[in-house]
Amino acid sequence: MTLDIGVIGTGAIGREHIARLHGKLAGSRIVALNDMDRDSARAAGAALCPEARLHDSGQALIADPAVKAVVVASWGPSHEEFVLAAIAAGKPVFCEKPLATTAEACLRIVEAEVAAGRPLVQVGFMRRYDAGYRMLKEIVSTGRIGAPLMLHCAHRNPTVPAHYTGDMGITDTFIHEIDVLRWLVGNDYVSAQVIKGRKSRHAGPDLEDPYLVILKTRSGIVIDTEIFVNCQFGYDIQCQVVGEDGAASLPEPPAVPMRQASMASSAIMMDWKLRFIDSYDVELQEWVDATRQGRVTGPTAWDGYFAAVTSDACVEAKRTGQIVAIDAVEAPDFYRS
Numbered sequence: 001m002t003l004d005i006g007v008i009g010t011g012a013i014g015r016e017h018i019a020r021l022h023g024k025l026a027g028s029r030i031v032a033l034n035d036m037d038r039d040s041a042r043a044a045g046a047a048l049c050p051e052a053r054l055h056d057s058g059q060a061l062i063a064d065p066a067v068k069a070v071v072v073a074s075w076g077p078s079h080e081e082f083v084l085a086a087i088a089a090g091k092p093v094f095c096e097k098p099l100a101t102t103a104e105a106c107l108r109i110v111e112a113e114v115a116a117g118r119p120l121v122q123v124g125f126m127r128r129y130d131a132g133y134r135m136l137k138e139i140v141s142t143g144r145i146g147a148p149l150m151l152h153c154a155h156r157n158p159t160v161p162a163h164y165t166g167d168m169g170i171t172d173t174f175i176h177e178i179d180v181l182r183w184l185v186g187n188d189y190v191s192a193q194v195i196k197g198r199k200s201r202h203a204g205p206d207l208e209d210p211y212l213v214i215l216k217t218r219s220g221i222v223i224d225t226e227i228f229v230n231c232q233f234g235y236d237i238q239c240q241v242v243g244e245d246g247a248a249s250l251p252e253p254p255a256v257p258m259r260q261a262s263m264a265s266s267a268i269m270m271d272w273k274l275r276f277i278d279s280y281d282v283e284l285q286e287w288v289d290a291t292r293q294g295r296v297t298g299p300t301a302w303d304g305y306f307a308a309v310t311s312d313a314c315v316e317a318k319r320t321g322q323i324v325a326i327d328a329v330e331a332p333d334f335y336r337s
């Protein structure tokens with residue numbers, strides 16, 4: 001049976017998900033839309049799913065009996081309200097990252113889902129669906145390089161927009177590594193440290209850039225990540241896992257090696273939207289398939305909570321220069337597989 005979905009938030013990623021879920025992927029269609037900017041919802045509907053009903057609020061969309069599952073793609077501060085309403089209505093909900101903007105709000109969602117007694121929430125951490133990360137995880141988890149000891153990572157953007165300021169290097173950018181690296185090594189973090197160095201002349205006045213984040217996991221794995229969002233040369237995601245018996249790296253996206261004018265080269269991507277584009281398709285197809293079977297197979301509300309706790313610790317570590325403990329509450333049995 002086709003999964004009938006309502007989408008809240010018809011901005012950049014909302015429209016991309018609508019296009020995927022209404023036509024591109026199998027087993028789903030969009031039946032309702034809402035955006036606080038009604039013109040945006042109307043334009044998205046006209047272009048992508050003309051038969052979808054427009055609702056005046058996200059709450060009205062969730063209450064619509066025709067809506068069997070909800071996608072939340074509005075701004076982060078609105079996520080908590082909509083995810084809680086979907087849980088209260090007993091409807092599966094795919095929420096774009098972040099699950100909510102504070103760890104306390106994420107915990108409220110965790111508690112509501114546990115009280116509902118069945119899995120309903122998935123968070124949009126799409127890197128887990130990237131073919132390269134999946135191949136790397138296969139190598140790490142089958143022990144081919146021995147027990148992981150250290151990870152050396154980099155998250156580089158060529159530039160960022162003017163509104164990208166403050167702690168967004170952590171809350172908007174490093175949040176991807178926080179989730180995918182914990183999934184990759186299968187181990188929770190216990191501490192965070194941030195080392196700031198010389199600031200790039202390309203960084204805006206309200207931004208420290210670059211800096212190094214060091215996470216330590218419960219089993220003692222040390223993970224260093226360079227966050228550099230004005231590197232100029234490309235969108236460059238690196239991850240090398242060093243194990244007891246070898247090392248393995250995230251594959252580079254395919255690019256044609258060129259030899260020309262006495263140079264050997266291959267292009268580096270510039271646009272982050274393209275780097276993980278295939279993973280969004282896999283992510284949402286798996287979500288549709290699992291939802292139709294009443295299951296959640298992707299990042300859970302607990303993963304969203306743990307990412308928020310880690311992100312908060314990194315922000316504090318950045319502010320204080322101290323090593324900050326990552327203190328999550330005990331994971332409910334509900335989330336233990």
Ligand SMILES: NC(=O)c1ccc[n+]([C@@H]2O[C@H](COP(=O)([O-])OP(=O)(O)OC[C@H]3O[C@@H](n4cnc5c(N)ncnc54)[C@H](O)[C@@H]3O)[C@@H](O)[C@H]2O)c1
Nearest residue numbers: 009010011012013014035036037073074075076078096097
């Ligand atoms: N997983 C990823 O790779 C990825 C990539 C981009 C964005 N995101 C996340 O997706 C979300 C949306 O990002 P975006 O880039 O599409 O932003 P955007 O600004 O392009 O679109 C957000 C839309 O949500 C609407 N909106 C905001 N609050 C609302 C509310 N209370 N009710 C109804 N509509 C509301 C806005 O009017 C806007 O149209 C953010 O949480 C962002 O972090 C995830």
Ligand SMILES: O[C@H]1[C@H](O)[C@@H](O)[C@H](O)[C@@H](O)[C@H]1O
Nearest residue numbers: 155157160172173176229272
């Ligand atoms: O919102 C974007 C997006 O999440 C990208 O993947 C990340 O590289 C950027 O730094 C961030 O600003």
